[in-house]
Amino acid sequence: MKMDEKMDEPKKRVLSGMRPTGRLHIGHIESVLRNWINLQKDHDCFYFVADWHALTTDPSTKDIEYNSIEMVKDWLAFGVDPKQSTVFLQSQVPEHTELSLIFSMLTNIGRLERVPSFKAQLSYLANGNEAKADELRGTISQGFLGYPVLQAADILIYKTDVVPVGEDQVPHIELTREIARSFNTQYGGVFVLPEVKLSYIPKILGTDGQKMSKSYGNTISPEDSREDIAGKVRKMVTDTNRKSKTDPGDPNACSVYDLHLIYQEDESIEIGRKCRNGEVGCFDCKSMLTGPMTDIYAAFRERRPHILDEDVKRVLREGSERAREVASATLQEVRHMMMLDYL
Ligand code: SF4
Missing domain, CATH: 1.10.240.10 (Tyrosyl-Transfer RNA Synthetase)
Structure with missing residues (x-):
């Protein structure tokens, strides 16, 4: 755990991730990255590429490497500092999946179906038609239904103190806290109950008045x-x-x-x-x-062309190693408390 030099006490740990979307537009930068940069000064931050999460809505992996690398180049160019923060790739830390599997045993399907993002996805697929939404329930993948459980594992495996989120993500953190409580009650206290840090998410609409998104062709780029x-x-x-x-x-x-x-x-x-x-x-x-x-964005434009694919891969490799050390220590505790370390 990193120490706060001024206070001489452990820095609070922060965890946040982004799905690999490729190049970032100003909406991503101003609503997420700026907050990351501010937090890394006085917190022990873990920032990760949520590549497994990307598969929950699109299992195709053909663009995932490119999108991950380009996105992390934007992070680094904008000021995410791998010396201050642990920058890692989710799929390089397989401990998340073992913990997610354990958590899935503690989480009811009914509870997952009440998560607002699941209901919103059903309603989106059914064009708002309630009867059709019911029919479509069976077509949603287990991965999508269970992604808040994976998210809980992402957060809890690092004993995260603070999760910076927008209001729409608050129900996921509530579920994370429920899972942590349920595990601690059943097997013994391993997990810290993370606090939500509600981030001010500035409203940045696209040039056509819709949500800013590459798929709408309405974005503004920092370049x-x-x-x-x-x-x-x-x-x-x-x-x-x-x-x-x-x-x-x-x-x-x-x-x-x-x-x-x-x-x-x-x-x-x-x-x-x-x-x-x-x-x-x-x-x-x-x-x-x-x-x-x-x-x-002048400094961003100046720095970005000098960041090479190899630089990003090195940062992710080193960050993933550090993340794995922390994650595997937690998992050992979990196995011990569950009496699954009997061999
Ligand atoms: S309505 Fe026109 S003048 Fe008013 S804030 Fe918008 S752009 Fe500016």
Whole structure:
């Protein structure tokens, strides 16, 4: 366990992961990575590529290596520091799967079916048709139904103190705590009950007003040029009730204003005031973002081309070794408490 130099006491352990999605857009960066960078200064952070989790919705593995490497290049270029944080690949730490199997014996199917993400997936597949959702229940893979159990193993195997999540992930952490409690009661106290650290997740919509996603073709990349950023922001949806630049606007109904809150927080109050009073037009308001949105990623753009595939693989190999040491120590305790270490 790493120590906090100032306090001379163990740093709290943090765990967080991302599915391998390939190159990151500004939505990923501002909602997850920025938080990781802030946490790594005074926490013992474990950040991992959740490649097994990717298989729960798409078992194809043809892009998984490329997507993992490219994503970790973005992490490193943005400032995730492998000297401060343990950066690892989930599938290189097989201890997660053994613990997940044990946890699956302590978790009812009914409980998993009540997890909101499972219900949401069913409803999505059934286009919101409740009767059809029931029919489709049998088509969902065991891996998808059980992925919150794997997630519980990911968290608990490191005796994680703090899990930074958005509000939608809170039910998974509740389930994780239930599983930890259930194990500790049945076999003896091994697991720390992790605390949720609710992260402020900034709302970053795509250029078409939908969720920012590569599959919608509406993303902004940290590598976009000043001109590209200007062009993309210009297309963004604003307060649709505003017809002319002197009409009073509503910043809360405008996805561009959300970007002001992120990229120029200090000026955002004044920009909001001017919008409400019809003192600034949307064209000019959008133009104000181009500089801050380009400049903030200058160091990222400078660093990223120098990070090679081999650098990423080395970081993941070394990080996975360290993660395995911690994970296997926990698993030994688990086997001992379960009296499964009798050979
Ligand atoms: S002035 Fe700015 S904040 Fe107001 S609606 Fe237009 S783009 Fe949005």
